[in-house]
Amino acid sequence: MDITKIIVPKKSIGGICIGENIEKIEARISGRYKSHKEVNSLTIDDGLIGAYHGTDGIISSISCNRSFTGNYQNKLWAGMTxxxxxxxxxxxxxxxxxxxxxxxxxxxxxxxxxxxxxxxxxxxxxxxxxxxxxxxxxx
Incomplete structure (x- = not known):
């Protein structure tokens, strides 16, 4: 899986979607990106993207930091002032x-x-x- 620059409100950042299983995301990025898994989150490339999930492993929210170069309709992006x-x-x-x-x-x-x-x-x-x-x- 390649991380995209696409952001969709209520749905996704970089091709990682709310409602997906975290284990499937982890398998798709394995070998391509550095990841760190905690009890309720998976962090990709030091916070480039973070996926947060419940005990069922289903992603409920996603974040990105200013290293993520995508934006939403040239209105919102991480690193804005x-x-x-x-x-x-x-x-x-x-x-x-x-x-x-x-x-x-x-x-x-x-x-x-x-x-x-x-x-x-x-x-x-x-x-x-x-x-x-x-x-x-x-x-």
Whole structure:
């Protein structure tokens, strides 16, 4: 399996999909990418992609770090600054620990714990603050 640059809200990052079995993903990437497995997660290439799953092994959410070079519609990508978010979106809301933009559900930038709620994104984080992770989820 080659990791793609495609991000699909509520579905996938890099070709790894919510709802897939983690063991199948591990087998598909074996020998091509470095991976680290923990109780409820599989990390690929030092966080390039992380897949999170329950005890049944079914992936429930996926993240990527700024080494992942894909983006979603030139609006969202890991490694964005607050200035980038404001420039590439019309509306930003804090939702469940993530910044969601333009009412696009199932995809978001991970907020730091101390700033997991905001009225205006720039009021809480400086314009040069970098969002290290982008997440895809279906909750």
């Amino acid at each position: 607050v200035a980038d978010v404001l420039r590439h979106s019309k509306e930003q809301v804090a939702w469940s620990g993530f910044v969601q933009i333009d009412k696009i559900s199932g995809i978001g930038l991970s907020l730091p714990e101390a700033h997991d709620d905001f009225e205006s994104l720039a009021d809480y984080l400086g314009l040069d603050f970098v969002f290290d992770e982008l997440w895809v989820y279906n909750f």
